[in-house]
Amino acid sequence: MIGMVAYSSNAVWLVFAAALLVLIGAITSLLPSPKDFTPPTVDIFYSDKGAVFRGTVDIGVYAEDDSGIERVEISLDCTLPIASFTAPPYTAVWDTTPLPVKRYTLCVTAWDRAGLSSRVTREVNVVR
Helix, strand or coil: CHHHHHHHHHHHHHHHHHHHHHHHHHHHHHCCCCCCCCCCEEEEEECCCCCEECCEEEEEEEEECCCCEEEEEEEECCCEEEEEECCCCCEEEEECCCCCCEEEEEEEEEEECCCCEEEEEEEEEECC
16 A cells, blocks of 8 residues: 555656646747847948949848748848848849949848848949
């Protein structure tokens, strides 16, 4: 009888421990996930040396974030869209031929899955 009581006591503790683990898991799943306060890292690179563009130019973007990248946009003067991406590789071919000869701002904005964004800009000259 004594051995049976010890066994029953151990079984009760095992059931209690299992129930406790289930309860902890349920409570943990209700807690909000850690908030992402860090915006993505973003940079831009292009095929032409320097910032003088003529004809078509290959544009590449590096974007990275711990929570993942939601989207990346390349734009001219931060308003006129050139390309938009939801998955890598973030590369585009930009035809500068129809543009007037002048100085422009090439903008790249990346958004992470938490909704945070980063922007990088480069001054470029379009020539003939």
